[in-house]
Amino acid sequence: MTPEVFIKRQCKAHMVKREAVIQSLWSGYGELVRYSLVGSAELAAVVVKHCSAPLDVAHPRGWQSNHAHLRKVRSYEVEQNWYRHWASRCHELARIARCYGDFYDEHTGQRLTILEDLDLAGYSSRYNTQNRDHLLACIDWLAAFHAGFIHSTPSADWPTGLWQKGTYWHLDTRQEEWSAMNDGDLKSSAAALAICLDQACFKTIVHGDAKVANFCFSPLDTQVAAVDFQYVGGGVGVQDLAYLLGSALSESELADNIDYLLEYYFSELGRVLMAQGESQSFAQDVIEEWQDLFSIAWADFHRFIMGWSPTHPKNTPFSQRLTEQALTQLGRLSSLRRS
Template identity: 50%
Template sequence: MISPEIYIKRALKAKYVDRIESIQTLWSGYGEIVRYRVHESGVIGEPDPHYVILKSIRLDKVNEHPRGWQSHHAHERKLRSYDMEANWYENWSSRCSKSERVAQCYGVWRSDDAIYILMEDLDASHYSVRKVKLAVHECLAVLDWLANFHARFLGIENRTDSFDLWQRGTYWHLSTRPDEWHAMTDSLLKEHANRIDSAMEGATYKTLLHGDAKVANFCFSADLNQVAAVDFQYVGVGIGVQDVAYFLGSCLSEENLSENLSFLLEHYFGELSRCLVARGESPDSAEKVVMEWDALFVVAWADFHRFILGWSPEHAKNTAFSRNMATKGVEFVLRRDG
């Protein structure tokens, strides 16, 4: 295994490389994200020196899960997620435009015991603001990003060439969370979890999901009007409202959700429709996508709430609002299935 500094120096044809700071350690001890300063790169050019980010994943190191969910199944899922993220940056990220801003990938290196993902430092590219909670109007930039991203990759499940991302995006979908489902107390949500899952899986219109679209995974410009996304470990196929439901639940208070959900969904779907038409879809086709995903929003919400109830029922996201949305999701699939 080569050191991060040597890898960066080789990948960027740099004269020398300085480690500046550790930005974040990865979940359950799988590695860290580090900022480096690169001098006299033959790849990047100006400015010099240049800052880059290296996500360093150690495949041979794992600690105890902070909530006790440590199993071989969980470990293998996590390892595969880092491989998928490397695939995303290596093979897919360059397809995104400024409207779906992501970090430029400078290289990916793999060995039996490590993965390095070398990428642009978004802080240095003027996306330096991080948020934990948002005001309602501050959500719009992220909803625009999601709408553009979902429009760009609509129909991805119909590709005939090689597909090296998750066949199903998100980290909480039912087939990958059997332990959490078994841990749930008996309820209608647990009883009908398969119906909820099938309603989304059987949707006519699918796209690529970010898969972990919480507010912490978006980097904001200083005026909060532009965003870039990071952390693509669970990027894969699904319906756009899975990202939307997860994002809104991550950044707004229960009161703000209750009072502003209709406005926020209208904004997302308006931007989604505009993007689809701009990409060549007919207005009628765009409307069909909007109608299907709008109807499935409560189902997507119920699906994530099912995960929360099994994973950590005392979690702050287990709110009265969320429970009500989950009930609506169950009612939807029961009506649909007769």
């Protein structure tokens, strides 16, 4: 089935026209395309995520393997599951693109996901490093998203259909990158960092790739909507927060603003939790646990960087210091358990 035929059927349009490629998907696994519609009662355009595995994978940093291929294929399946079964449960303050249908051909492996055109919905701006309100809006979004899916006793298969452990860098799916790390405390502590996050009492659904490039903004009132849910799954909110801040700010900006931004996130998280009916003591328990896990979450991502691309600009003295803080924290926890 061609994309045009599927879109026409799902959106009840008389005519569908391919307008422009917005971007190619990572490593050549497809494309994001805008289509205009004629005759649809509600939609003038949609954005379609068209996924298909390339014959020759060309990872920009050389990480191509069957394991990496299967991870990417699984990520597109997870994203469709997200839109089918979970997206409608998002907190009202965590705006995402609406989904108008999806298609999967098990013979060719092709997937089509028809999504709302967020530009037409009023979210036509992209992240501006000079606009601090953009970052705060993203943090607001994360706080609402995490609060909406908070869970203190998740079952072993939760969240069904998504990654049991969200984020694209988690250790279970990054053993090749871990093997490539230089020997040292971070490599030897990688499993302990992951376990610390996995054993948190309070879990939520994390976006899993919450970089500023995956947020769209309203130019008038700095409202925000999120896209790209390939690595959505179980986790703790500070995993998203650490990744967001690292994607948004320079090293000096992080050093100058980290305390304020953490306080801002946790204040907003507590506010939304209580607004949706949780007790103040429950909210405080979540905040205290996740505050303790922020440096652990940061170090967990730094572990990925040190295996995937140790010369990456994200390998900064700030990141190294925060990682050392996390390793010291792990050491204290280990000493307490032994005593």
